[in-house]
Amino acid sequence: MANEYPQALTIAGSDSDGSAGMQADLHTFFRRKVYGTSVMTACVAGNSYGIHDAVNLPTSFIDNEFKDLADDYHVRASKTGMLSDSELIRTVIKNYQKYDFGPLVVDPVITTKHGNMLLEQSAYKTLRDELIPLADVITPNFFEAQKLAEMDIKTDDDMKTAAEKLRSLGAKNIVLKGSHHDPNQTKVSDYILLESGKSFWLTGDFYPTERKNGTGDSLSACIAAELAKGEDIETAVRIAKKFVDVAIANEIQVGHKFGPINHWAPADEL
Template identity: 50%
Template structure:
């Protein structure tokens, strides 16, 4: 019975403020009743007001974390978050090719909620060419989808087009999050699957600035569900429902873009 309990992996940076990054991943996976493991790739000095400083970890330390997990645990799904710079992206890609940690969910984190860059410009091309082809699912918001594809998205029809372009870059399945696109009080996300099926997910918009960590949370929830053996479409829909609840049932923490309520059900 050793290693039979569902286990998932977060490959990400640390958010000292606790609202996003690896901390959001851990809280989410715990709430989904999955044992969470981590490969820390960067450290940030961060709170709800913004990112004050950040530092990537040496690739050798990242390698050691991957090897340690592989030697003992049975990771059934993994996700990437903040990847910082070219050496970090290349290191993570090499380890994902070396070890089988199940489905790979890529959350292409580029900019923090307060505007601080979390992925160097020259690393974006490495993400496109080397990481996306490994992705079972990619979960960009609209600015990230635009940056990866070079196209501007201003309509639902263009969300569909950008989804297909992301799939053309190698990602098997695509979730384009529409939180940055105003649709009459609704948040609409587009999902494109590798069997050519697609669907939209819609939720109400809530009048709040306490949305720090939404991207990390939905991708972590999907990862946790996949680690339990849940089908991808069901996992995506569960992720959408969970992140909607964490925004709807918000908590008052910090003076800026506050965190989600990961206790929400």
């Protein structure tokens, strides 16, 4: 019967080297046995050395992508990636509210993994005030959490306080990724705060590797994939954490510098 197979949607930019963005999302959907659909918002020219050019797609074209998917497919969960300006963010919001594409996972791409801002202030404000309140799950990295919570995070208690502040922005469930910037650390702990009020830590090994491109994309995509299959939020987050940890631990030698994680590595038993 048509559309019985679980389907998920990535709303993101195309990364030409395949390590991040829409390509990482689709790799993840495929590995988690979910049919992946996509709304492309931008195209990025880059490789393992860096990003060298980027262009946004016209919002009228993005509208048509949403419409065509809604006319034919049964998308059961969605996720966003890099949305570079306010017009683009509002186009995504308008269409997500117009069509039923299931629960929304927002990967708030605001800063790099090293803390450098990727969005101008106006776009950041639009994302914070208008997109995040629609999120069923939000997955900020350490620096994005500090920016959104407007505080420094130095302790476990700070992580908990920041998560509460993020939930006050309107997101229902928070996956706050821990710092992984100390070369001497051996573990990374993420803090999860659920809509129910339940909270817990997910701790994994720290891997001192430069092959981590697409980590955040893949984590959020895996959560969306599991939600599309009918898993609850907590189960989806736990599976996603394991999926990404295994993908980082088993390096794949692609590219020369900042390479991708290995989406082939995670076992189906996760």
